[in-house]
Ligand code: ATP
C-alpha cells in the first residue's frame with residue numbers, strides 16, 4: 045500500500061456537514077454588506093512581499109515571523125497574503141479607483157495565511173471577511189463599519205460579543221505618546237522579552253500588543269494613549285462614541301487596543317467574545333482607520349477605514365450554538381422495480397429542475413435499503429415509484445415523520461410538496 049499523505053499542519057478541510065455553517069455566515073455577510081452599499085473585491089492570494097513589508101510593517105509579528113514568503117521561478121519574492129487590507133489598497137491604487145468615485149466601499153472574503161503556533165481558533169490557513177471604505181475622513185464612516193459588524197453578529201445570532209474601541213492618535217500626537225511610553229518601558233527594559241527590547245527601539249507601540257505575560261503586565265501599567273490625543277483626534281474619537289450611542293450600539297473604551305498592524309491611525313476597535321469554544325483566541329475581529337495607508341503605498345492621499353473578521357472563529361461560535369444549517373431534503377424518491385428506474389430518474393431530474401431538494405440512490409438496491417437511506421437523509425417525504433405508479437401517473441407521498449400519505453399526480457409533486465405544511 046502507498047503511504048498516505050496528510051494535509052498541511054494548520055490548514056483545515058471543511059467537509060459537508062460543517063461547510064453549511066460557513067456558507068450561512070458567508071451568505072449572511074454578502075447580503076448584509078450589499079445592503080450597506082459594499083461591493084465584493086477579489087484579489088489574488090499571492091502578492092509582492094514588499095506590499096506587506098511596507099504596509100503591515102516589518103516589526104509586526106505578521107511580517108516579521110508569520111508570513112509564508114517564497115521566491116518564484118523568476119526570482120521575485122512573493123508572499124501568501126496574511127491579511128486583506130493591503131491587497132485591497134494595492135488594487136484600489138492600481139485601478140485608479142479614486143478617479144472613478146470619491147467614496148468606495150469594498151468587502152472581501154477568503155483565506156489568509158500566517159505561520160502561527162496552532163491551537164483552537166488559530167490556524168495557518170484561516171479565513172477572513174473584511175470591509176474597507178476609502179475616501180471618508182468622517183467618524184460616521186468608522187461607525188458605519190462597526191454597525192455593519194454589529195448587525196452581522198446579530199443576524200448570526202451571536203449576541204455575546206463586545207465591542208472595544210480606542211484611538212491610536214495620528215502623526216501629530218502619537219510621537220508625544222510614544223515618548224511617554226518609551227519612558228515607562230525603559231523603566232522595565234530588563235523585564236521585557238527579547239522581541240520587546242528590540243521593539244523598544246524600533247517600534248515601541250508594538251510592545252503593547254505583545255502576547256508575553258510579563259510584557260502585558262508592563263503594558264497594563266503604561267500611560268493611556270487617550271490622555272495624549274491632540275484636539276482633532278480627541279474630537280474624532282468623541283464623535284465616534286456619540287454616533288455609536290445614537291445607534292444604540294454598546295461599546296467599551298479600551299486604551300490597550302493597539303492592533304497588530306502598523307498602519308492604523310485614530311480609531312481602532314475589536315470585537316471580543318469570551319466563549320470557552322475559542323480558548324484564548326477570543327478576538328473575532330478588529331479594525332480601524334488607516335488614513336496614511338493608501339498614500340504610503342504610492343497612491344493618492346485618500347483616507348480609509350476597515351475591519352477584518354475571523355470566519356473560522358465565527359464558525360466555532362456558531363457550531364456551539366446548536367443551530368441547524370443544512371438545507372432540508374424535501375423528498376426521497378425510491379424505485380420499487382428495475383423497470384421503473386428510468387421513469388424515477390427522469391422524475392427526480394424534473395423535480396430538481398422545479399426547485400425541490402431531492403435525494404435518490406443512484407446505486408438502486410432493494411426498496412428496504414432505499415427507505416433506510418431515505419430515513420438517514422431526513423427527507424420530509426418519500427415517494428415509491430413502481431409499475432402501478434407508472435401506469436396510473438399517481439403516487440403516494442409518505443410523510444417521513446408519520447401521518448397519512450398524500451395521493452398526488454406525478455406532474456404535481458413539486459407543488460404539493462411545497463404546499464404541504466412542515467411539521
Ligand atoms: P490575534 O490577536 O488573535 O492574533 P490579530 O490581531 O493577529 O489577532 P488581525 O490581523 O486583526 O488579528 O485579524 C483579524 C481577525 O482574523 C482576528 O480577530 C481573528 O478573528 C482572525 N485571525 C487572525 N489570525 C488568525 C489565525 N491564525 N487563525 C484564525 N483566525 C485568525
Ligand code: MG
Pocket residue numbers: 105304
Ligand atoms: Mg495574530
